[in-house]
Amino acid sequence: MNVVVAEGDDEVVHLEVVGEGDDDGPAAGTAARTVSRDDWPGEVARTEAAAHLDGGHVRWVWDDTSRWYPELLRAGVRVERCHDLRLAHTILRRSTSSASSDLARADPGPWDVAPEVGEGAEEASPSSTPSLFEQWEAPPPRPERPDPLAELALQEAALRSAGDDAGRLRLLIAAESSGALVASELQHDGLPFRVDVHDATLTRMLGPRPARVGQRPALLEALAAQVRDALDVPTLNPDSQPDLLRALRRSGLDVTSTSKWELQRSEHPAVAPLLEYKKLYRLLSANGWAWMDQWVTDGRFRAEWVPGGVVTGRWATRGGGALQLPKGIRSAVRADDGWLLVIADAAQLEPRILAAMSGDDAMVAAGARGDLYAGLVEAGVVDTRAHAKVAMLAALYGATTGQAAMLVPRLARAYPRAVGLVDAAARVGENGGVVSTWLGRSSVPPGEAWHAAQSAASAPDATPDDERRARSRARDWGRFTRNFVVQGTAAEWALCWMAALRRRLASLEGDAGVPRLAFFLHDELIVHTPGAVADDVAAAVRDAGREASRLLFGPGAPEVPLDVVVAEDYGEGGDADALPVIDDE
Structure with missing residues:
Protein backbone atom coordinates (compact mmCIF):
# COMPACT_ATOMS: atom_id res chain seq x y z
CA MET A 1 0.00 0.00 0.00
CA ASN A 2 1.35 3.42 -0.98
CA VAL A 3 0.35 6.41 1.14
CA VAL A 4 1.06 9.77 -0.48
CA VAL A 5 1.91 12.52 2.02
CA ALA A 6 1.26 16.20 1.29
CA GLU A 7 1.34 19.34 3.41
CA GLY A 8 -1.93 21.22 3.74
CA ASP A 9 -3.10 24.52 5.14
CA ASP A 10 -3.42 25.27 8.86
CA GLU A 11 -0.88 22.69 10.05
CA VAL A 12 -2.59 19.64 8.58
CA VAL A 13 -1.25 16.71 6.59
CA HIS A 14 -3.11 15.11 3.69
CA LEU A 15 -2.73 11.35 3.29
CA GLU A 16 -3.88 9.60 0.12
CA VAL A 17 -3.88 5.81 -0.13
CA VAL A 18 -2.80 4.78 -3.60
CA GLY A 19 -3.18 1.21 -4.80
CA GLU A 20 -3.17 -2.06 -2.90
CA GLY A 21 0.14 -3.62 -3.98
CA ASP A 22 3.74 -2.51 -3.66
CA ASP A 23 4.03 -1.44 -7.29
CA ASP A 24 0.52 -0.24 -8.04
CA GLY A 25 0.35 3.24 -9.52
CA PRO A 26 -2.06 6.11 -8.98
CA ALA A 27 -4.53 4.66 -11.47
CA ALA A 28 -5.34 1.87 -9.02
CA GLY A 29 -7.66 4.15 -7.09
CA THR A 30 -7.23 6.56 -4.20
CA ALA A 31 -8.68 7.30 -0.79
CA ALA A 32 -7.85 10.44 1.15
CA ARG A 33 -7.87 11.61 4.74
CA THR A 34 -6.52 14.61 6.62
CA VAL A 35 -4.88 14.67 10.03
CA SER A 36 -3.47 17.49 12.13
CA ARG A 37 0.27 17.97 12.24
CA ASP A 38 0.26 17.02 15.93
CA ASP A 39 -1.56 13.75 15.20
CA TRP A 40 0.48 12.92 12.12
CA PRO A 41 3.20 10.78 13.82
CA GLY A 42 0.57 8.77 15.65
CA GLU A 43 -1.37 8.21 12.44
CA VAL A 44 1.80 6.93 10.76
CA ALA A 45 2.47 4.54 13.65
CA ARG A 46 -1.10 3.22 13.59
CA THR A 47 -1.04 2.73 9.83
CA GLU A 48 2.27 0.84 9.98
CA ALA A 49 1.03 -1.38 12.81
CA ALA A 50 -2.24 -2.18 11.06
CA ALA A 51 -0.46 -3.10 7.84
CA HIS A 52 1.94 -5.44 9.67
CA LEU A 53 -0.95 -7.16 11.45
CA ASP A 54 -2.46 -7.88 8.04
CA GLY A 55 0.86 -9.16 6.73
CA GLY A 56 1.31 -6.19 4.42
CA HIS A 57 3.59 -3.20 4.06
CA VAL A 58 3.21 0.56 3.76
CA ARG A 59 5.32 2.72 1.49
CA TRP A 60 5.21 6.41 2.44
CA VAL A 61 5.40 8.58 -0.66
CA TRP A 62 6.63 12.10 0.10
CA ASP A 63 8.51 14.89 -1.58
CA ASP A 64 11.63 14.73 0.56
CA THR A 65 12.55 12.25 3.29
CA SER A 66 14.79 14.79 5.02
CA ARG A 67 11.75 17.06 5.45
CA TRP A 68 9.26 14.52 6.83
CA TYR A 69 11.13 11.69 8.51
CA PRO A 70 13.11 13.57 11.21
CA GLU A 71 9.80 14.76 12.68
CA LEU A 72 8.62 11.16 12.95
CA LEU A 73 11.91 10.03 14.49
CA ARG A 74 11.69 12.73 17.14
CA ALA A 75 8.24 11.36 18.01
CA GLY A 76 9.65 7.84 18.31
CA VAL A 77 8.11 6.61 15.05
CA ARG A 78 10.05 4.71 12.38
CA VAL A 79 8.79 3.59 9.02
CA GLU A 80 9.72 0.50 7.07
CA ARG A 81 9.63 1.89 3.54
CA CYS A 82 9.31 5.12 1.63
CA HIS A 83 9.43 6.52 -1.89
CA ASP A 84 11.43 9.74 -1.97
CA LEU A 85 9.99 11.68 -4.90
CA ARG A 86 12.87 14.15 -5.17
CA LEU A 87 15.54 11.45 -5.30
CA ALA A 88 13.46 9.34 -7.69
CA HIS A 89 12.84 12.34 -9.92
CA THR A 90 16.58 12.98 -10.23
CA ILE A 91 17.21 9.39 -11.27
CA LEU A 92 14.40 9.30 -13.84
CA ARG A 93 15.15 12.78 -15.12
CA ARG A 94 18.72 11.84 -16.04
CA SER A 95 18.44 8.16 -16.93
CA THR A 96 18.76 7.33 -20.61
CA SER A 97 16.31 4.46 -20.00
CA SER A 98 13.47 6.92 -19.29
CA ALA A 99 14.63 9.66 -21.67
CA SER A 100 11.47 9.46 -23.79
CA SER A 101 9.13 10.14 -20.86
CA ASP A 102 7.26 13.38 -20.21
CA LEU A 103 9.15 13.72 -16.93
CA ALA A 104 12.54 13.61 -18.66
CA ARG A 105 11.57 15.93 -21.53
CA ALA A 106 9.91 18.64 -19.41
CA ASP A 107 11.59 21.97 -18.76
CA PRO A 108 13.54 22.20 -15.47
CA GLY A 109 11.17 22.74 -12.58
CA PRO A 110 10.83 22.63 -8.81
CA TRP A 111 11.49 18.89 -8.52
CA ASP A 112 14.93 19.35 -10.08
CA VAL A 113 16.36 21.25 -7.11
CA ALA A 114 19.46 19.42 -5.85
CA PRO A 115 20.50 19.27 -2.18
CA GLU A 116 23.11 21.78 -1.13
CA VAL A 117 26.36 20.02 -0.35
CA GLY A 118 28.96 21.72 1.81
CA GLU A 119 31.44 18.86 2.04
CA GLY A 120 31.64 15.16 1.47
CA ALA A 121 32.83 12.59 -0.98
CA GLU A 122 34.11 15.21 -3.36
CA GLU A 123 36.85 15.96 -0.82
CA ALA A 124 38.36 12.54 -1.48
CA SER A 125 38.03 12.64 -5.25
CA PRO A 126 40.94 11.87 -7.55
CA SER A 127 42.24 15.13 -8.97
CA SER A 128 42.09 13.67 -12.47
CA THR A 129 38.33 13.22 -12.32
CA PRO A 130 36.80 16.17 -10.48
CA SER A 131 33.61 15.98 -12.50
CA LEU A 132 32.68 12.74 -10.73
CA PHE A 133 31.75 14.86 -7.76
CA GLU A 134 30.07 17.90 -9.29
CA GLN A 135 26.40 18.73 -8.80
CA TRP A 136 23.74 19.76 -11.27
CA GLU A 137 23.12 23.49 -11.39
CA ALA A 138 19.96 24.01 -9.35
CA PRO A 139 16.91 25.60 -11.03
CA PRO A 140 14.67 28.11 -9.21
CA PRO A 141 13.57 27.24 -5.65
CA ARG A 142 10.85 24.67 -5.16
CA PRO A 143 7.37 26.02 -4.45
CA GLU A 144 6.10 25.60 -0.94
CA ARG A 145 3.63 22.80 -1.74
CA PRO A 146 4.54 20.66 -4.76
CA ASP A 147 1.92 18.12 -5.86
CA PRO A 148 3.27 14.70 -4.84
CA LEU A 149 0.38 12.73 -6.36
CA ALA A 150 0.92 14.30 -9.79
CA GLU A 151 4.66 13.74 -9.53
CA LEU A 152 4.13 10.08 -8.59
CA ALA A 153 1.96 9.65 -11.69
CA LEU A 154 4.69 11.14 -13.87
CA GLN A 155 7.29 8.86 -12.30
CA GLU A 156 5.18 5.75 -12.85
CA ALA A 157 4.74 6.75 -16.49
CA ALA A 158 8.49 7.28 -16.80
CA LEU A 159 9.13 3.81 -15.39
CA ARG A 160 6.70 2.25 -17.83
CA SER A 161 8.50 4.02 -20.67
CA ALA A 162 11.77 2.35 -19.62
CA GLY A 163 10.59 -1.03 -20.91
CA ASP A 164 12.95 -3.86 -19.98
CA ASP A 165 15.02 -1.49 -17.84
CA ALA A 166 12.08 -0.61 -15.57
CA GLY A 167 12.89 -3.36 -13.06
CA ARG A 168 16.41 -2.11 -12.50
CA LEU A 169 15.24 1.48 -12.15
CA ARG A 170 12.60 0.43 -9.61
CA LEU A 171 15.26 -1.35 -7.58
CA LEU A 172 17.50 1.72 -7.73
CA ILE A 173 14.69 4.03 -6.60
CA ALA A 174 13.73 1.67 -3.77
CA ALA A 175 17.37 1.45 -2.62
CA GLU A 176 17.88 5.21 -2.91
CA SER A 177 14.72 5.87 -0.90
CA SER A 178 15.75 3.36 1.76
CA GLY A 179 19.09 5.14 1.90
CA ALA A 180 17.25 8.39 2.62
CA LEU A 181 15.59 6.73 5.62
CA VAL A 182 18.98 5.48 6.81
CA ALA A 183 20.49 8.97 6.43
CA SER A 184 17.85 10.52 8.69
CA GLU A 185 18.23 7.69 11.20
CA LEU A 186 22.02 8.09 11.25
CA GLN A 187 21.67 11.73 12.20
CA HIS A 188 18.91 11.04 14.73
CA ASP A 189 20.62 8.09 16.44
CA GLY A 190 24.18 9.37 16.07
CA LEU A 191 27.51 7.63 16.42
CA PRO A 192 28.53 7.06 20.08
CA PHE A 193 31.37 9.47 20.79
CA ARG A 194 33.29 10.10 24.02
CA MET A 292 33.45 18.63 18.80
CA ASP A 293 31.29 21.39 20.29
CA GLN A 294 29.31 21.74 17.08
CA TRP A 295 28.86 18.13 15.98
CA VAL A 296 28.84 16.05 19.17
CA THR A 297 25.73 16.32 21.35
CA ASP A 298 24.53 14.03 24.14
CA GLY A 299 27.44 11.68 23.57
CA ARG A 300 26.67 11.27 19.86
CA PHE A 301 28.39 12.52 16.72
CA ARG A 302 25.61 13.67 14.37
CA ALA A 303 26.51 14.62 10.82
CA GLU A 304 24.04 15.78 8.17
CA TRP A 305 24.06 13.12 5.47
CA VAL A 306 23.04 13.84 1.87
CA PRO A 307 22.03 10.69 -0.07
CA GLY A 308 22.69 11.08 -3.77
CA GLY A 309 24.68 14.22 -2.99
CA VAL A 310 27.31 13.23 -5.56
CA VAL A 311 26.56 12.74 -9.23
CA THR A 312 27.59 9.06 -9.12
CA GLY A 313 25.05 8.36 -6.38
CA ARG A 314 27.58 8.41 -3.57
CA TRP A 315 26.66 10.18 -0.36
CA ALA A 316 27.98 13.52 0.82
CA THR A 317 27.52 15.50 4.03
CA ARG A 318 26.55 19.08 4.75
CA GLY A 319 28.97 19.26 7.65
CA GLY A 320 30.87 17.41 10.30
CA GLY A 321 33.38 15.70 8.05
CA ALA A 322 31.80 12.29 8.64
CA LEU A 323 33.09 10.96 5.34
CA GLN A 324 36.67 11.67 6.39
CA LEU A 325 36.81 10.72 10.06
CA PRO A 326 40.58 10.25 10.49
CA LYS A 327 42.14 7.27 12.24
CA GLY A 328 43.77 9.49 14.85
CA ILE A 329 40.44 10.31 16.49
CA ARG A 330 38.53 7.07 16.00
CA SER A 331 39.31 5.77 19.49
CA ALA A 332 36.75 8.31 20.77
CA VAL A 333 34.03 6.38 18.93
CA ARG A 334 33.14 3.97 21.75
CA ALA A 335 30.10 1.81 22.35
CA ASP A 336 27.84 2.45 25.32
CA ASP A 337 28.19 0.23 28.38
CA GLY A 338 26.86 -3.23 27.53
CA TRP A 339 26.92 -2.42 23.81
CA LEU A 340 29.45 -3.10 21.04
CA LEU A 341 30.34 -1.81 17.59
CA VAL A 342 30.12 -4.11 14.59
CA ILE A 343 32.46 -2.54 12.02
CA ALA A 344 32.28 -3.86 8.46
CA ASP A 345 34.00 -2.92 5.29
CA ALA A 346 33.62 -4.26 1.75
CA ALA A 347 37.04 -5.33 0.55
CA GLN A 348 38.17 -3.87 -2.79
CA LEU A 349 34.57 -3.05 -3.70
CA GLU A 350 35.00 -1.18 -6.99
CA PRO A 351 37.28 -3.76 -8.71
CA ARG A 352 34.91 -6.55 -7.65
CA ILE A 353 31.93 -4.61 -8.96
CA LEU A 354 33.77 -4.17 -12.26
CA ALA A 355 34.39 -7.92 -12.47
CA ALA A 356 30.71 -8.68 -11.82
CA MET A 357 29.39 -6.03 -14.23
CA SER A 358 31.63 -7.16 -17.07
CA GLY A 359 31.12 -10.87 -16.47
CA ASP A 360 34.89 -11.33 -16.52
CA ASP A 361 35.09 -14.79 -14.94
CA ALA A 362 38.89 -14.74 -14.80
CA MET A 363 38.89 -11.55 -12.74
CA VAL A 364 36.14 -12.92 -10.50
CA ALA A 365 38.27 -16.02 -9.93
CA ALA A 366 41.30 -13.89 -9.07
CA GLY A 367 39.42 -12.41 -6.13
CA ALA A 368 37.56 -15.55 -5.09
CA ARG A 369 40.04 -16.47 -2.34
CA GLY A 370 39.88 -13.09 -0.63
CA ASP A 371 42.50 -10.52 -1.62
CA LEU A 372 41.91 -9.55 -5.25
CA TYR A 373 45.28 -7.84 -5.58
CA ALA A 374 47.09 -10.92 -4.27
CA GLY A 375 45.01 -12.94 -6.72
CA LEU A 376 46.40 -10.90 -9.61
CA VAL A 377 49.91 -11.76 -8.46
CA GLU A 378 49.07 -15.46 -8.12
CA ALA A 379 47.63 -15.41 -11.64
CA GLY A 380 50.92 -14.04 -12.95
CA VAL A 381 49.42 -10.78 -14.20
CA VAL A 382 51.83 -8.61 -12.19
CA ASP A 383 54.77 -9.33 -9.91
CA THR A 384 53.75 -7.58 -6.68
CA ARG A 385 50.59 -6.67 -4.81
CA ALA A 386 51.58 -3.01 -4.99
CA HIS A 387 51.76 -3.23 -8.79
CA ALA A 388 48.38 -4.97 -8.85
CA LYS A 389 46.80 -2.09 -6.97
CA VAL A 390 48.45 0.49 -9.26
CA ALA A 391 47.23 -1.38 -12.34
CA MET A 392 43.66 -1.70 -11.09
CA LEU A 393 43.32 1.91 -9.97
CA ALA A 394 44.86 3.08 -13.24
CA ALA A 395 42.29 1.10 -15.19
CA LEU A 396 39.45 2.47 -13.08
CA TYR A 397 40.59 6.10 -13.18
CA GLY A 398 42.30 6.30 -16.56
CA ALA A 399 45.93 6.85 -15.55
CA THR A 400 48.27 6.47 -18.54
CA THR A 401 51.70 7.59 -17.33
CA GLY A 402 54.45 6.19 -15.12
CA GLN A 403 53.95 2.64 -13.88
CA ALA A 404 50.38 2.64 -15.16
CA ALA A 405 51.56 2.77 -18.78
CA MET A 406 53.39 -0.52 -18.26
CA LEU A 407 50.91 -2.30 -15.97
CA VAL A 408 47.50 -1.57 -17.50
CA PRO A 409 48.25 -3.42 -20.79
CA ARG A 410 49.05 -6.52 -18.71
CA LEU A 411 45.73 -6.16 -16.92
CA ALA A 412 43.90 -5.75 -20.23
CA ARG A 413 45.45 -8.94 -21.65
CA ALA A 414 44.48 -10.94 -18.57
CA TYR A 415 41.00 -9.46 -18.09
CA PRO A 416 39.83 -8.14 -21.48
CA ARG A 417 36.14 -8.01 -20.58
CA ALA A 418 36.67 -5.97 -17.40
CA VAL A 419 39.13 -3.52 -18.90
CA GLY A 420 37.09 -3.41 -22.09
CA LEU A 421 34.03 -2.22 -20.14
CA VAL A 422 35.75 0.81 -18.65
CA ASP A 423 37.61 1.53 -21.90
CA ALA A 424 34.28 1.61 -23.75
CA ALA A 425 32.80 3.94 -21.12
CA ALA A 426 35.81 6.24 -21.55
CA ARG A 427 35.33 6.38 -25.33
CA VAL A 428 31.70 7.38 -24.85
CA GLY A 429 32.78 10.22 -22.58
CA GLU A 430 35.54 11.37 -24.92
CA ASN A 431 32.91 11.71 -27.64
CA GLY A 432 30.59 13.71 -25.37
CA GLY A 433 28.20 10.86 -24.61
CA VAL A 434 26.42 9.67 -21.49
CA VAL A 435 26.98 6.38 -19.65
CA SER A 436 24.87 4.56 -17.06
CA THR A 437 25.40 2.42 -13.99
CA TRP A 438 24.18 -1.17 -13.70
CA LEU A 439 20.78 -0.11 -12.35
CA GLY A 440 20.35 2.84 -14.70
CA ARG A 441 21.68 6.01 -13.08
CA SER A 442 23.07 8.06 -15.98
CA SER A 443 25.96 10.49 -16.00
CA VAL A 444 25.61 14.19 -16.68
CA PRO A 445 26.56 15.33 -20.21
CA PRO A 446 29.64 17.51 -20.68
CA GLY A 447 29.08 21.24 -20.24
CA GLU A 448 29.45 24.30 -22.41
CA ALA A 449 33.21 24.59 -21.91
CA TRP A 450 33.71 21.05 -23.23
CA HIS A 451 31.60 21.72 -26.34
CA ALA A 452 33.28 25.08 -26.91
CA ALA A 453 36.70 23.43 -26.87
CA GLN A 454 35.64 20.78 -29.36
CA SER A 455 34.06 23.38 -31.67
CA ALA A 456 37.19 25.56 -31.55
CA ALA A 457 39.37 22.57 -32.49
CA SER A 458 37.11 21.79 -35.46
CA ALA A 459 37.06 25.33 -36.83
CA PRO A 460 38.96 26.11 -40.08
CA ASP A 461 41.30 28.48 -38.22
CA ALA A 462 41.96 26.10 -35.32
CA THR A 463 45.41 26.37 -33.79
CA PRO A 464 47.53 23.56 -32.32
CA ASP A 465 46.66 24.93 -28.87
CA ASP A 466 42.95 24.62 -29.68
CA GLU A 467 43.46 21.00 -30.68
CA ARG A 468 45.48 20.18 -27.58
CA ARG A 469 42.87 21.81 -25.38
CA ALA A 470 40.07 19.83 -27.03
CA ARG A 471 41.95 16.53 -26.68
CA SER A 472 42.71 17.28 -23.04
CA ARG A 473 39.07 18.03 -22.22
CA ALA A 474 37.94 14.92 -24.10
CA ARG A 475 40.36 12.74 -22.13
CA ASP A 476 39.28 14.33 -18.85
CA TRP A 477 35.63 13.62 -19.58
CA GLY A 478 36.53 10.10 -20.66
CA ARG A 479 38.15 9.53 -17.26
CA PHE A 480 34.93 10.76 -15.66
CA THR A 481 32.69 8.34 -17.57
CA ARG A 482 35.24 5.53 -17.19
CA ASN A 483 34.92 5.56 -13.43
CA PHE A 484 31.29 6.69 -13.28
CA VAL A 485 29.92 3.31 -14.32
CA VAL A 486 31.94 1.47 -11.66
CA GLN A 487 31.77 3.96 -8.80
CA GLY A 488 28.06 4.49 -9.37
CA THR A 489 27.32 0.75 -9.43
CA ALA A 490 29.40 0.28 -6.28
CA ALA A 491 27.23 2.98 -4.65
CA GLU A 492 24.14 1.00 -5.72
CA TRP A 493 25.54 -2.16 -4.15
CA ALA A 494 26.20 -0.24 -0.91
CA LEU A 495 22.64 1.11 -0.87
CA CYS A 496 21.23 -2.40 -1.29
CA TRP A 497 23.60 -3.63 1.45
CA MET A 498 22.34 -1.01 3.89
CA ALA A 499 18.69 -1.57 2.98
CA ALA A 500 18.99 -5.34 3.47
CA LEU A 501 20.85 -4.86 6.76
CA ARG A 502 18.36 -2.27 8.05
CA ARG A 503 15.55 -4.78 7.54
CA ARG A 504 17.46 -7.51 9.37
CA LEU A 505 18.40 -5.29 12.31
CA ALA A 506 14.75 -4.50 12.98
CA SER A 507 14.19 -8.17 13.90
CA LEU A 508 17.11 -8.36 16.36
CA GLU A 509 15.63 -6.34 19.21
CA GLY A 510 16.73 -7.58 22.62
CA ASP A 511 16.17 -6.56 26.21
CA ALA A 512 18.75 -3.78 25.88
CA GLY A 513 17.30 -2.32 22.68
CA VAL A 514 17.55 -2.51 18.90
CA PRO A 515 20.87 -2.53 17.05
CA ARG A 516 21.12 0.56 14.85
CA LEU A 517 23.20 1.61 11.90
CA ALA A 518 25.45 4.36 13.27
CA PHE A 519 27.88 5.24 10.48
CA PHE A 520 28.34 4.81 6.73
CA LEU A 521 31.30 5.60 4.48
CA HIS A 522 30.93 4.43 0.85
CA ASP A 523 32.02 0.82 1.49
CA GLU A 524 32.14 0.77 5.28
CA LEU A 525 29.48 0.83 7.99
CA ILE A 526 29.18 0.60 11.76
CA VAL A 527 26.31 -0.89 13.76
CA HIS A 528 25.88 0.05 17.42
CA THR A 529 24.41 -3.04 19.04
CA PRO A 530 23.59 -4.56 22.39
CA GLY A 531 26.45 -6.92 23.20
CA ALA A 532 24.12 -9.91 23.51
CA VAL A 533 23.23 -9.84 19.81
CA ALA A 534 26.58 -8.66 18.40
CA ASP A 535 27.31 -12.03 16.77
CA ASP A 536 23.84 -12.04 15.21
CA VAL A 537 24.46 -8.54 13.86
CA ALA A 538 27.79 -9.62 12.36
CA ALA A 539 26.02 -12.50 10.62
CA ALA A 540 23.30 -10.12 9.41
CA VAL A 541 25.94 -7.80 7.94
CA ARG A 542 27.39 -10.68 5.91
CA ASP A 543 23.95 -11.96 4.84
CA ALA A 544 22.97 -8.45 3.74
CA GLY A 545 26.12 -8.23 1.60
CA ARG A 546 25.24 -11.48 -0.15
CA GLU A 547 21.69 -10.22 -0.71
CA ALA A 548 23.01 -6.99 -2.24
CA SER A 549 25.09 -8.97 -4.75
CA ARG A 550 22.10 -11.16 -5.67
CA LEU A 551 19.82 -8.16 -6.06
CA LEU A 552 22.18 -6.51 -8.52
CA PHE A 553 23.69 -9.43 -10.40
CA GLY A 554 21.27 -12.32 -9.88
CA PRO A 555 21.61 -15.82 -8.38
CA GLY A 556 25.16 -17.08 -8.30
CA ALA A 557 26.59 -13.55 -8.22
CA PRO A 558 30.16 -13.36 -6.93
CA GLU A 559 30.31 -12.36 -3.29
CA VAL A 560 31.97 -9.19 -2.06
CA PRO A 561 34.15 -10.26 0.89
CA LEU A 562 33.42 -8.30 4.05
CA ASP A 563 35.90 -7.59 6.82
CA VAL A 564 33.74 -7.63 9.96
CA VAL A 565 35.11 -6.73 13.41
CA VAL A 566 33.24 -6.65 16.72
CA ALA A 567 34.88 -4.11 19.02
CA GLU A 568 34.27 -1.67 21.84
CA ASP A 569 35.77 1.27 19.96
CA TYR A 570 36.42 2.27 16.35
CA GLY A 571 40.14 2.57 16.94
CA GLU A 572 40.59 -1.11 17.85
CA GLY A 573 42.56 -3.13 15.36
CA GLY A 574 44.44 -0.06 14.11
CA ASP A 575 46.93 2.46 15.40
CA ALA A 576 44.65 4.67 17.46
CA ASP A 577 47.56 6.97 18.29
CA ALA A 578 48.36 7.73 14.66
CA LEU A 579 47.76 11.21 13.36
CA PRO A 580 45.41 11.54 10.39
CA VAL A 581 47.04 11.35 7.00
CA ILE A 582 46.70 14.83 5.52
CA ASP A 583 47.16 15.90 1.92
CA ASP A 584 47.98 19.58 2.23
CA GLU A 585 46.85 22.08 -0.34
Missing part, protein backbone atom coordinates in the same frame (compact mmCIF):
# COMPACT_ATOMS: atom_id res chain seq x y z
CA VAL A 195 34.15 13.79 24.35
CA ASP A 196 36.49 13.07 27.26
CA VAL A 197 38.54 10.68 25.13
CA HIS A 198 38.65 13.11 22.23
CA ASP A 199 39.64 15.98 24.52
CA ALA A 200 42.49 13.87 25.91
CA THR A 201 43.64 13.06 22.37
CA LEU A 202 43.62 16.71 21.35
CA THR A 203 45.42 17.72 24.54
CA ARG A 204 48.14 15.14 23.97
CA MET A 205 48.63 16.15 20.34
CA LEU A 206 48.11 19.92 20.56
CA GLY A 207 48.36 20.93 24.19
CA PRO A 208 45.54 21.99 26.57
CA ARG A 209 42.47 23.65 25.12
CA PRO A 210 43.12 27.41 24.81
CA ALA A 211 41.14 29.71 27.08
CA ARG A 212 40.19 32.03 24.23
CA VAL A 213 38.64 31.33 20.85
CA GLY A 214 41.22 31.80 18.09
CA GLN A 215 44.19 31.24 20.39
CA ARG A 216 46.62 28.53 19.34
CA PRO A 217 47.14 25.52 21.61
CA ALA A 218 50.56 25.46 23.31
CA LEU A 219 52.24 22.80 21.15
CA LEU A 220 50.98 24.42 17.97
CA GLU A 221 52.23 27.83 19.12
CA ALA A 222 55.63 26.34 19.93
CA LEU A 223 55.90 24.97 16.39
CA ALA A 224 54.85 28.34 14.96
CA ALA A 225 57.68 29.97 16.95
CA GLN A 226 60.18 27.47 15.53
CA VAL A 227 59.04 28.31 12.00
CA ARG A 228 59.37 32.06 12.66
CA ASP A 229 62.88 31.60 14.08
CA ALA A 230 64.02 29.40 11.20
CA LEU A 231 62.72 31.89 8.62
CA ASP A 232 63.81 34.92 10.69
CA VAL A 233 60.33 36.51 10.46
CA PRO A 234 59.24 37.19 14.08
CA THR A 235 55.75 38.40 13.10
CA LEU A 236 54.93 35.60 10.62
CA ASN A 237 51.46 34.11 10.77
CA PRO A 238 51.95 30.56 9.44
CA ASP A 239 48.21 30.29 8.77
CA SER A 240 48.47 32.96 6.05
CA GLN A 241 49.48 31.13 2.88
CA PRO A 242 50.61 34.28 0.98
CA ASP A 243 52.73 35.51 3.92
CA LEU A 244 54.20 32.06 4.47
CA LEU A 245 55.06 31.61 0.79
CA ARG A 246 56.82 35.00 0.69
CA ALA A 247 58.81 34.13 3.83
CA LEU A 248 59.87 30.79 2.38
CA ARG A 249 61.06 32.41 -0.84
CA ARG A 250 62.95 35.13 1.00
CA SER A 251 64.76 32.38 2.89
CA GLY A 252 65.94 30.82 -0.36
CA LEU A 253 63.38 28.04 -0.86
CA ASP A 254 62.48 27.67 -4.54
CA VAL A 255 58.79 26.78 -4.01
CA THR A 256 55.60 27.76 -5.80
CA SER A 257 53.25 26.58 -3.03
CA THR A 258 53.29 25.54 0.61
CA SER A 259 52.26 21.95 -0.11
CA LYS A 260 54.16 19.23 1.69
CA TRP A 261 55.18 17.71 -1.64
CA GLU A 262 57.21 20.80 -2.50
CA LEU A 263 58.46 21.49 1.02
CA GLN A 264 59.75 17.93 1.49
CA ARG A 265 62.28 18.48 -1.29
CA SER A 266 64.10 21.12 0.77
CA GLU A 267 66.47 20.61 3.70
CA HIS A 268 65.85 24.06 5.16
CA PRO A 269 65.50 24.01 9.00
CA ALA A 270 62.01 25.55 8.74
CA VAL A 271 60.60 22.60 6.80
CA ALA A 272 60.30 19.98 9.57
CA PRO A 273 58.49 22.19 12.12
CA LEU A 274 56.35 23.69 9.35
CA LEU A 275 55.18 20.28 8.11
CA GLU A 276 54.38 19.24 11.68
CA TYR A 277 52.54 22.53 12.24
CA LYS A 278 50.44 22.07 9.10
CA LYS A 279 49.51 18.52 10.09
CA LEU A 280 48.46 19.53 13.58
CA TYR A 281 46.68 22.66 12.37
CA ARG A 282 44.63 20.51 10.02
CA LEU A 283 43.66 18.30 12.97
CA LEU A 284 42.67 21.37 15.00
CA SER A 285 40.61 22.91 12.21
CA ALA A 286 38.95 19.72 10.98
CA ASN A 287 38.38 17.80 14.24
CA GLY A 288 39.37 20.10 17.07
CA TRP A 289 37.41 21.38 20.04
CA ALA A 290 35.19 23.67 17.95
CA TRP A 291 34.25 20.71 15.73
